[in-house]
Amino acid sequence: MKIIRAEHLGMCFGVRDAIALALDAVQHEPLTVLGDLVHNETVLADLRARGIRLAQQPAGVGTRTVMVTAHGASERAMSETRGRGLNVLEATCPLVHAAHRAVARLVREGFHPVIIGKRDHVEVRGLTGDFDEFDVVLDEEDVAKLCERPRFGVVSQTTQPIDRVRQLVRLIRERFPRSEVCFIDTVCQPTKQRQNAAVELAQKCDVVIVIGGAHSNNTHELVKTCSRFCARVHYVQTADDLQADWFASEQTVGITAGTSTPDALIGEVESWLRARKATVSSTAMEKANPILTPGAASIPC
Numbered sequence: 001m002k003i004i005r006a007e008h009l010g011m012c013f014g015v016r017d018a019i020a021l022a023l024d025a026v027q028h029e030p031l032t033v034l035g036d037l038v039h040n041e042t043v044l045a046d047l048r049a050r051g052i053r054l055a056q057q058p059a060g061v062g063t064r065t066v067m068v069t070a071h072g073a074s075e076r077a078m079s080e081t082r083g084r085g086l087n088v089l090e091a092t093c094p095l096v097h098a099a100h101r102a103v104a105r106l107v108r109e110g111f112h113p114v115i116i117g118k119r120d121h122v123e124v125r126g127l128t129g130d131f132d133e134f135d136v137v138l139d140e141e142d143v144a145k146l147c148e149r150p151r152f153g154v155v156s157q158t159t160q161p162i163d164r165v166r167q168l169v170r171l172i173r174e175r176f177p178r179s180e181v182c183f184i185d186t187v188c189q190p191t192k193q194r195q196n197a198a199v200e201l202a203q204k205c206d207v208v209i210v211i212g213g214a215h216s217n218n219t220h221e222l223v224k225t226c227s228r229f230c231a232r233v234h235y236v237q238t239a240d241d242l243q244a245d246w247f248a249s250e251q252t253v254g255i256t257a258g259t260s261t262p263d264a265l266i267g268e269v270e271s272w273l274r275a276r277k278a279t280v281s282s283t284a285m286e287k288a289n290p291i292l293t294p295g296a297a298s299i300p301c
C-alpha cells in the first residue's frame, strides 16, 4: 500500500487566523463566537474546552464581545448586533471581504447581484444580507428560474469549484444573450489549490480519503471532485470513521482534506493508514512466504 497526500490540503490561512484571533481574545475577556467558527466539530469542541462560547444567534450571546467568523457577515447583521450593545470582533477572511467588495461594486454600478453558492450557507447570507434584491444559483435549474435583467453582476461563494462557477456563468450568458453579464471571480486561492490538487490525487489513486466536517461545503465539494476521477472515495470526519475493508495491499491511497480540517486530524488518518499498511504488508508477505510467518518455522516440511 502506498499512501500519498494531496499537494494542497487542510486548513487554510483564513480559518487558522480566525482561530488564533479567538484564542487570543478569550485570554482578555469572555468571548462568544456567532455561528460556527469553523465547520469542524473536533475544532469546535476544542474551542469550547478553552472557554470560548458559541451561539447561533445574537439573542443567544451572553458576553459583551462577540466574534464574526471567517465566513463574514453583512453590514446589516453587524449593525444589528452592535445595536444590542455588543462589541463585534471581526475574523472575516480577507478573501471573503474581497467577495463582499466585488458584489457591492457591481450593485453600485447597476448590476443585479447573482451569487453562485448555497442559499443557506452563512457566507452567502453575509454576501446577500445588505441587498433587498438578489438571486442565488447553484445549478442549471436555478439559472432557468432567473428573470431577465438588463445587467447581471455575478460573484461566487469563495469555496465553490471554479469549473462549476464558470459553467453557470456560461449558462447565464446563453440564457440572456441580450443582457450584460459581468462576472468577478471570487473563488479563493486555497479552494482552487485544494480542488486542483484533489483532481491530480484522485487520478493516481485507487482509494481516496477526504477528511472534513459534516457541514463543510468545500469538503463535500472535494468528495464530488475526487469521485469524478476515482471510483472509491470515502468521506470521514475523523480516523474513527475509517474501515479496514476499504483497503488492501498493492493500492495507492490518497488523502485530502477541507479548509477547516486541522493538521492533527489529517495526521491521525495518515497514522491509521500507515498502521494498516504495516498489517497488510505483513499479511501479504505471510501469504507469499508461509515459511517466514511466525510459528510456521515449527511446522514440519
Ligand code: SF4
Pocket: 012, 013, 014, 015, 070, 071, 093, 094, 095, 096, 158, 159, 188, 189, 190, 191, 259
Ligand atoms: S476557504 Fe478561502 S475564503 Fe474561506 S476562510 Fe479559507 S481562505 Fe478564506
